[in-house]
Amino acid sequence: MNSIHHNRLMVNALDKIDKKVVDNADFDGSPYLEDKFLPSKIEGEDGTHLLRYNIYNDEIVLRKDDEYFKVPKEGLEYFNIDNKYNIVLIDGKYYVQVSDIVNKYSVLKKESVRFIDAKPSENSYDQARKARFVKNRPDYFLYDRNNGKLIPFKKNDLEIAFSDKKDLIGKISKKNKLKSDEDYKDFFSELIK
Known part of the structure; x- marks a missing residue:
C-alpha cells in the first residue's frame, strides 16, 4: 500500500483512534457503510488505501498496518471506496453519490x-x-x-x-x-x- 502524500496528512492531521472503537463487538448492527475496510482511492492522493465510512460519526476511517485514523475533512473531498461507493464531502458532511x-x-x-x-x-x-x-x-x-x-x-x-x-x-x-x-x-x- 502506498503512503499518503498530502502534506497535512503527513504532519499528524490524522487523528489516531483506538482499535476498540473500530472493532467493538458489544453491540449489534454496524455504524459503518461496509463492515470491512475496502481498497479505496482518495482524490488528489496517490495509491490505494484501506477505508471505510462511519455513518454514525460521519467520518472516513483509514487503516494503515494495524493503526486506525480519522481522515480530516479539510482538503479531501472525494473518496471512491472499492469502486462501489463514491463518498463526497459537502459543507462538512459526507454523502454517498x-x-x-x-x-x-x-x-x-x-x-x-x-x-x-x-x-x-x-x-x-x-x-x-x-x-x-x-x-x-x-x-x-x-x-x-x-x-x-x-x-x-x-x-x-x-x-x-x-x-x-x-x-x-x-x-x-x-x-x-x-x-x-x-x-x-x-x-x-x-x-x-
Whole structure:
C-alpha cells in the first residue's frame, strides 16, 4: 500500500483512534457503510488505501498496518471506496453519490444510523437486549455542482429549483414512489433529459 502524500496528512492531521472503537463487538448492527475496510482511492492522493465510512460519526476511517485514523475533512473531498461507493464531502458532511453526474447534477444520499442503548432484563419474562445500531432511511438530494447547492429530493423543493419543469415533476412524482436508489436515479434521468 502506498503512503499518503498530502502534506497535512503527513504532519499528524490524522487523528489516531483506538482499535476498540473500530472493532467493538458489544453491540449489534454496524455504524459503518461496509463492515470491512475496502481498497479505496482518495482524490488528489496517490495509491490505494484501506477505508471505510462511519455513518454514525460521519467520518472516513483509514487503516494503515494495524493503526486506525480519522481522515480530516479539510482538503479531501472525494473518496471512491472499492469502486462501489463514491463518498463526497459537502459543507462538512459526507454523502454517498447514487447517480452519475449529468449536466452538473447528481443524486446524493445522506445515510444515517441511530444508536439504541442496551436494555437490561426487567423480569424473568423479559430478555436483556444488547446495544445496537439501526440504519435509518436515507435522505436524498439533487446536488447542483454549478453552485454547490443541495436540493432536497422532495416535490416542492424540486419544483422551486426547476420551475420550468413543474408539470414534468408532478407527472414523474405520480408514477415513481421513490423507495430505492434506482427509483431516485430513474426520476433524475427523466428530470434532466
